[in-house]
Structure formats: structure tokens, C-alpha cells
Amino acid sequence: MSRLLCPSMMCADCGILKQEVLELEKAGIDVFHIDIMDGNFIPTFGMGLQDVEAICSISEKAVDVHLMTENPVRHIKNFIDMGVDIIYIHPEVDELPVRTLQLIKTYGGKAGLVLSPQVTVESMVPLLSLADYVLVMTVSPGFAGQKYLEFVNTKIKQLVLLASQYHYKVIIDGACSLSKIKELSKLNVDGFVLGTSVLFNKAQSYKEIVETLRKI
Known part of the structure; x- marks a missing residue:
């Protein structure tokens, strides 16, 4: 499996x-x-x-932050200075999302957009040319242990099709179980955020789980 595997450190x-x-x-x-x-x-x-500072200093891998914050532009430089590589913002709570996405790139980071379940793909199209990544939430943001929202699959398919035009990667976040990862991999998404549904608090080691996911 060549998909990006992104452990949710929360x-x-x-x-x-x-x-x-x-x-x-x-x-x-x-x-x-x-x-x-x-x-x-x-x-x-x-x-x-x-926690962000510690992970960036310890890790040799890329680090992303998902900013579930109002007015996220205030925090961009701080996170880039810490060593964060990718910053995701919610455009629905950013008065000037174009400015914020451009600022992330200006400081040397990769810019990410988050599509919440209640947000339409159509409303985000004007911003897609500025995005390196699109994080699709398949649960409501901010709460662990939720059920996967099946209606989001239509949006995933739309974004995968648009990716060939706008050149971003599609990452899925929320209730990514082994069966869901198998199912969604067939839609040609680029990666998954891994939480308690598949990676953490399991009997298998991280290595064993990652090896299983790579075989999908």
C-alpha cells in the first residue's frame, strides 16, 4: 500500500x-x-x-497540524518555526482563507484544506488551486470514537476527481478502520489519519499493523 499513513497523535x-x-x-x-x-x-x-515542539524535535518524519481554530492565520508562523511541514485550516472559520493558505506557503510549509462533513465541495473549489492537501473529515471534527459518516463518500469521489486538475493529495480523517481503509483505497485516495479504529490501543504492535495496511 503506497498510501500515506498518518498516526493521530492525540x-x-x-x-x-x-x-x-x-x-x-x-x-x-x-x-x-x-x-x-x-x-x-x-x-x-x-x-x-x-507536544508539537517535542514531536518535531524527535521525529525525522513529516509533521502536520490540523488547526481546529478560529482565525488560524495568527498561528501559522509559530508552527512553521517549530518544524511543522503541513498546516490544515478550516476555511469556514477563516475570514481570509486565501491569505492564510498563501502565508503557509510563504513560510515554506505545505497548505492543507479541511472539508468538514457539513461543508460542500463546491464551496471549496475556489481554494483548491492553493492546496497541497485536502483533509476530508468523515466524522464531526474534534471528537474521538464517532461512527463513520457514509454520505461523505460522495464528497471523497468528487475531490479525487478534482485532484487531477488541482494537484493536491486527498487524506481521510475519521473512523478509519481496517475495513474502511480497504474500501476507501479503491477510491484512489492518497492517505489516512490513523486513530483508535485501527492503530492505537490494539493487541498488535505498530509495526505489525502498518505491515498489514501496506499489504492492502
Whole structure:
């Protein structure tokens, strides 16, 4: 499987964060995925800045941050300075998303858009030429343990088709179980955010799970 495998570090054991990062790297993951929440756009809190800084300093792999925050432009330079490679924003809570996406690129990062379940693909088309990645949420953002929203599959198919025109990668985030990864791989998506549905808190080692996913 050549898809990008992106462990959601919110699901890792933060008490042994360094060990988790090193074991995931040895297992062969591709990108560390970090959720940042401000308690406003999403009424919960994700990982902290110190966690981002630690993962960037420990890891030799790429790191992304998913900014579930209002007015995300305020935080772009801080995350790039920490060593973050990819920054995802929610355009529905950004007054000037074009400016924000351009700023990410200006500072040397890769720009990512997030498609929430309630947002239409059509509303995002004007921004797609600025995106390096599109993160498709198959659950409501900000809460773990949700069920996969089947109606989002139509949007995934739309975005995969548009990717050939706008040249971004499609990443799926939310309830990515082994069976869902098998199913969605057939739609030619580019990668998956891996949480408790397939990677964390399992009897198998990270290496064993990643090897199983690579065989799909």
C-alpha cells in the first residue's frame, strides 16, 4: 500500500510521547498528525504547543497540524518555526482563507484544506488551486470514537476527481478502520489519519499493523 499513513497523535500515550514517536517511526508511518483545538470553533482542546515542539524535535518524519481554530492565520508562523511541514485550516472559520493558505506557503510549509462533513465541495473549489492537501473529515471534527459518516463518500469521489486538475493529495480523517481503509483505497485516495479504529490501543504492535495496511 503506497498510501500515506498518518498516526493521530492525540490517540497516543502522551506519558511516553518520545517512545511512541520512535516506535511509530520504526513501524514505517509517513506523517505525524496533530490536532490543535482552541475551545471555540471546537468546544474541546487537543494537543498543546509543547507536544508539537517535542514531536518535531524527535521525529525525522513529516509533521502536520490540523488547526481546529478560529482565525488560524495568527498561528501559522509559530508552527512553521517549530518544524511543522503541513498546516490544515478550516476555511469556514477563516475570514481570509486565501491569505492564510498563501502565508503557509510563504513560510515554506505545505497548505492543507479541511472539508468538514457539513461543508460542500463546491464551496471549496475556489481554494483548491492553493492546496497541497485536502483533509476530508468523515466524522464531526474534534471528537474521538464517532461512527463513520457514509454520505461523505460522495464528497471523497468528487475531490479525487478534482485532484487531477488541482494537484493536491486527498487524506481521510475519521473512523478509519481496517475495513474502511480497504474500501476507501479503491477510491484512489492518497492517505489516512490513523486513530483508535485501527492503530492505537490494539493487541498488535505498530509495526505489525502498518505491515498489514501496506499489504492492502
